Amino acid sequence: MEFLRKLLNPFGKNKNRYYQDLSKDSQRVSPNPPSELLLYSRDIAGIQIQANMAILNNCKWIRAEFTYPAFDSMNFIYKNQVFSVIIDIQDEEGKSYLPEHYIKRQLYASKEYNLIPCKFPVVVPDPYNPDISQVKSKNKGWNLFHTETDEPIIPEHLATTEKVEMSDWELRNFGIKFVMKYLQSQHLSIHSYQDTLEVDPQIWFDDKDGKKCWVVVRCERYPSTEAKKPKQMKEIIRRCFKNEGYFASIVVIPANDDKDDEKLYRMSNVRINFSGFEKIHSII
Numbered sequence: 001m002e003f004l005r006k007l008l009n010p011f012g013k014n015k016n017r018y019y020q021d022l023s024k025d026s027q028r029v030s031p032n033p034p035s036e037l038l039l040y041s042r043d044i045a046g047i048q049i050q051a052n053m054a055i056l057n058n059c060k061w062i063r064a065e066f067t068y069p070a071f072d073s074m075n076f077i078y079k080n081q082v083f084s085v086i087i088d089i090q091d092e093e094g095k096s097y098l099p100e101h102y103i104k105r106q107l108y109a110s111k112e113y114n115l116i117p118c119k120f121p122v123v124v125p126d127p128y129n130p131d132i133s134q135v136k137s138k139n140k141g142w143n144l145f146h147t148e149t150d151e152p153i154i155p156e157h158l159a160t161t162e163k164v165e166m167s168d169w170e171l172r173n174f175g176i177k178f179v180m181k182y183l184q185s186q187h188l189s190i191h192s193y194q195d196t197l198e199v200d201p202q203i204w205f206d207d208k209d210g211k212k213c214w215v216v217v218r219c220e221r222y223p224s225t226e227a228k229k230p231k232q233m234k235e236i237i238r239r240c241f242k243n244e245g246y247f248a249s250i251v252v253i254p255a256n257d258d259k260d261d262e263k264l265y266r267m268s269n270v271r272i273n274f275s276g277f278e279k280i281h282s283i284i
Contacts, residue, residue: 034066037130041087042066042073044137045120049076049085052142056156058267062173067194071109073120079159080266082170084110086147088119089127090138097127106147113167116158117147166264169197175219175250176202178272200236201245213244215277222253222262225273229280237281245281250274 046064053059059078063070072084086106089097098119110117121138124130137143144153166174173195183190183205191204191212201214216236218227227249230236237245251273254264264270 036132037089037124037127037135038087039066040132040135041089041122041124044122044135045085045087045143046074048137048143049074049120052155053078059155062170063195065193067192069194069196069199071105071196072117075115077266078155080162080164081155081159082113082115082266083118083144083153083155084115085118085120085144088121088145090121090123091127092123092125096121103147109169110147113169114164115167116153118144118153119147119150120144163263163265163268166266169195170266171219171221171252171264172197172202172217174252175217175248178250178274179203179215179217179248182274182276200230200232201240204243207244211244213246214240215246215248216280217248217250219250219252221264222251224251226251233280241281242283244279244283246277247280248274248277 050061053061053076056078060076062075062077062082064074064076066073072086075082075084077083084106086098086102091097106117109115120143123136123138125134142152142154144155145151146153176193176195180190180193180203183203186208188208189206191206193203195202200216202217203215205213205215207213216230216233218230220227229247233247252264253271253273254262255269255271
């Protein structure tokens with residue numbers, strides 16, 4: 001339970017929350033912090049979804065932590081389907097207060113990355129002056145509804161054993177999680193990460209001297225032998241020049257018995273080619 005609490009609520013439930021977009025630190029830009037209502041509602045959704053995931057075999061979170069920027073609140077995988085979830089705050093009359101641009105952002109990502117877009121409705125008596133103690137899930141069970149059609153979503157009814165190839169976003173997320181495990185194995189503290197494909201860098205961490213650093217992560221599919229640096233690397237360095245920067249190249253290789261099939265499929269076994277960090281920017 002302690003692991004689940006940290007996973008679903010990394011900033012601590014019922015504590016004063018402060019969030020800063022560390023990827024914009026060198027630009028001195030701090031976005032508006034998420035509301036207590038949104039984070040509390042997200043906790044409710046994560047715990048309820050987790051309880052239903054536990055009933056299924058091998059149903060896993062892909063991203064349960066709060067990250068910024070992101071196209072959804074959380075997402076998970078079961079068999080060959082990935083479910084993207086956004087929080088739908090409603091009043092007691094059923095009126096939704098979910099911003100339209102949140103919906104568009106999720107639907108776009110779901111189309112691009114072959115995800116199932118879901119809403120998790122929570123009921124708030126007065127969304128403008130919310131009493132956190134009265135916030136509750138609208139329904140029992142999964143409480144997931146298709147973002148576009150409002151049809152109920154039951155993951156075990158939609159997922160099959162048919163092979164589905166990993167999307168570019170899944171591959172990037174996989175690479176980021178691998179690098180984070182590498183940093184943790186080196187006993188280094190991670191500040192934040194994000195997996196939005198259009199945003200760099202991916203990870204901020206403290207090095208062994210306590211200096212804040214960033215990592216650009218790129219992940220390629222076999223038979224590539226290494227991942228290429230982004231074309232905009234000079235711009236990334238310019239924006240983040242106050243902190244030392246690194247590049248992590250990861251190649252993911254399918255570990256299946258079919259040597260003629262080099263595709264990466266969801267929930268399949270893989271091997272990783274990773275040779276550590278390349279330093280690409282030093283503070284003068």
